[in-house]
Amino acid sequence: xPATERVDxxxxxxxxxxxxxxxxxxxxxxxxxxxxxxxxxxxxxHGCALSPAGLDAPAAARGKAVAACHDAACxxxxxxxxxxxxxxxxxxxxxxxxxxxxxxxxxxxxAADGRPGVDHVRAALDAGADVVTANKGPAAFAWPExxxxxxxxxxxxxxxxxxxxxxxxxxxxxxxxxxxxVRAFRGIVNTTTNHVLSAIDRGRTLxxxxxxxxxxxxxxxxxxxxxxxxxxxxxxxxxxxxxxDADMTPHDVSRTGLxxxxxxxxxxxxxxxxxxxxxxxxxxxxxxxxxxxxxxxxPGHDPLARLDDTAKGLSLDTDLLxxxxxxxxxxxxxxxxYALLADLVSLxxx
Amino acid sequence: xPATERVDxxxxxxxxxxxxxxxxxxxxxxxxxxxxxxxxxxxxxHGCALSPAGLDAPAAARGKAVAACHDAACxxxxxxxxxxxxxxxxxxxxxxxxxxxxxxxxxxxxAADGRPGVDHVRAALDAGADVVTANKGPAAFAWPExxxxxxxxxxxxxxxxxxxxxxxxxxxxxxxxxxxxVRAFRGIVNTTTNHVLSAIDRGRTLxxxxxxxxxxxxxxxxxxxxxxxxxxxxxxxxxxxxxxDADMTPHDVSRTGLxxxxxxxxxxxxxxxxxxxxxxxxxxxxxxxxxxxxxxxxPGHDPLARLDDTAKGLSLDTDLLxxxxxxxxxxxxxxxxYALLADLVSLxxx
Numbered sequence: 001x002p003a004t005e006r007v008d009x010x011x012x013x014x015x016x017x018x019x020x021x022x023x024x025x026x027x028x029x030x031x032x033x034x035x036x037x038x039x040x041x042x043x044x045x046h047g048c049a050l051s052p053a054g055l056d057a058p059a060a061a062r063g064k065a066v067a068a069c070h071d072a073a074c075x076x077x078x079x080x081x082x083x084x085x086x087x088x089x090x091x092x093x094x095x096x097x098x099x100x101x102x103x104x105x106x107x108x109x110x111a112a113d114g115r116p117g118v119d120h121v122r123a124a125l126d127a128g129a130d131v132v133t134a135n136k137g138p139a140a141f142a143w144p145e146x147x148x149x150x151x152x153x154x155x156x157x158x159x160x161x162x163x164x165x166x167x168x169x170x171x172x173x174x175x176x177x178x179x180x181x182v183r184a185f186r187g188i189v190n191t192t193t194n195h196v197l198s199a200i201d202r203g204r205t206l207x208x209x210x211x212x213x214x215x216x217x218x219x220x221x222x223x224x225x226x227x228x229x230x231x232x233x234x235x236x237x238x239x240x241x242x243x244x245d246a247d248m249t250p251h252d253v254s255r256t257g258l259x260x261x262x263x264x265x266x267x268x269x270x271x272x273x274x275x276x277x278x279x280x281x282x283x284x285x286x287x288x289x290x291x292x293x294x295x296x297x298x299p300g301h302d303p304l305a306r307l308d309d310t311a312k313g314l315s316l317d318t319d320l321l322x323x324x325x326x327x328x329x330x331x332x333x334x335x336x337x338y339a340l341l342a343d344l345v346s347l348x349x350x
Numbered sequence: 351x352p353a354t355e356r357v358d359x360x361x362x363x364x365x366x367x368x369x370x371x372x373x374x375x376x377x378x379x380x381x382x383x384x385x386x387x388x389x390x391x392x393x394x395x396h397g398c399a400l401s402p403a404g405l406d407a408p409a410a411a412r413g414k415a416v417a418a419c420h421d422a423a424c425x426x427x428x429x430x431x432x433x434x435x436x437x438x439x440x441x442x443x444x445x446x447x448x449x450x451x452x453x454x455x456x457x458x459x460x461a462a463d464g465r466p467g468v469d470h471v472r473a474a475l476d477a478g479a480d481v482v483t484a485n486k487g488p489a490a491f492a493w494p495e496x497x498x499x500x501x502x503x504x505x506x507x508x509x510x511x512x513x514x515x516x517x518x519x520x521x522x523x524x525x526x527x528x529x530x531x532v533r534a535f536r537g538i539v540n541t542t543t544n545h546v547l548s549a550i551d552r553g554r555t556l557x558x559x560x561x562x563x564x565x566x567x568x569x570x571x572x573x574x575x576x577x578x579x580x581x582x583x584x585x586x587x588x589x590x591x592x593x594x595d596a597d598m599t600p601h602d603v604s605r606t607g608l609x610x611x612x613x614x615x616x617x618x619x620x621x622x623x624x625x626x627x628x629x630x631x632x633x634x635x636x637x638x639x640x641x642x643x644x645x646x647x648x649p650g651h652d653p654l655a656r657l658d659d660t661a662k663g664l665s666l667d668t669d670l671l672x673x674x675x676x677x678x679x680x681x682x683x684x685x686x687x688y689a690l691l692a693d694l695v696s697l698x699x700x
Binding site for chain 2: 032167177303
């Protein structure tokens, strides 16, 4: 028997990943071991909606205005995510036992300080809700605080989609490797830069490769977040915080981006069977954790050397099982949406 | 809070892996979320012991005679594994609630029909005990029956160590990839043959390589079980049974061993950046599952191509996340012992 009979979802942020999550949830609904409904949606620019009896999230994912999903019977629409959270939690408390509130946080990453994600997760945990997110901000900027806050509230905070788009990493270590200590890791965690490096190997310049990625919708208009290693640094901070019990932010990660890569040298390495990759890594030295993102020329036998284009993955140095690698051949927003679903299921495993 | 307060273990088979498991359990005891004790040990040639209050398993692992571990206060020693199981279950029932019996089955693999492992698991499940094992026999020869028998008894049957020595495969799919369907897999699952192929690449003949493995204690005196692909076929049957919902035994796996490999061709492939590997694979075609073990020349970019010596791993073709690979750089009996511990912990996760 599932531990929870009914799960009420509040969606904070309603962009592409959140919409794909709603579609995936709808497609898989019949196979889930618990009933779900979406009772609230908050957006920054398109209003908020609360409907304690459940709103038509698939219609909203297909384009129905969020404001039109609000149930006027429960008063005016919430002003923002925080008011939505408070009112959704109060509605759940009124409705009584057998309901569990889960907040699905997918607002844009706040590169400077993780906000608003950090604030949303904090408010959700304090309201007693579980949180799942693919937003890097909360675990990259406030892991120890949010971990402890979740424990104090008896709530869970999951973010499998924040680092490797649904490839299991945190659940891998937590659920399948009990008692195993991770001593260090190395990984390829950013799609745009890996794609760019593969394009450089095929003869492009950095600028040409970035322009191609932008035209394909893979890289953002301002590519510096990827190219200068900031996205990888955020993911490295999350991995170090969770796997190595660190207390760091992206600003604590030593960071060298792609602009230092010599295309001719990268192509020469490739011709010799090696590969230049933007490697995220961290390990414990003298009791403290150091982390870095930098281009590294990998030998051909390194499992990370074969991860080209949108492939990504992680190599874990463990105490009991030597080195374990988990990799995937491709990535995309559908995978990130799946990560949210996997996190949701993990919260309600019988 | 753990679901179970106290776990009573019965060890069927007490060879190298079981002894390492006992040592690992002892070393990790303080960190487990439940109390354990070993209340019985059965061996084929060195007698059996039952001690409902717990026996000194670490002493037995260090060489104390099994027969000397028996508690005479509970009558004469059990004659065999089946009597031990029945008496251990009865002792647990007498002792009342809060105890959970777990059978750790590690008798030798029965290549013809999976016995005695299949019989041991059947008897254990029927007695209401959970089972963990690194023995390939039960899941290779009787998966649907034992799966259904466990469900009917409200018991669990786990065998993470039977295929990849502690590298998570079954728990990976079960616990970290909820709702993901595996459509096919390819893997390198046998240490001896992979080691032999790496040695052939370095200039050895098949016979020289096998002799080296035997001298190093990696291959058995009769190497045909490995060299002719029988070990890999058993592991392939397990993977196909569990991941693809098949109903097959090792005899149903199309099997070509290493004797067909031309060493010169293998070395030429290696020189060209490719690699000949003994690949275990299965997939669903027209509604039925077909499985094979055979030498395959892999392209250099294949993640399996880089798994040399005692490395091993699996590539899973999934419906939602594309292709996922999980690999490890080395294998050994300590890893198999860890798999038993991981299975034990997974049974009693809070």
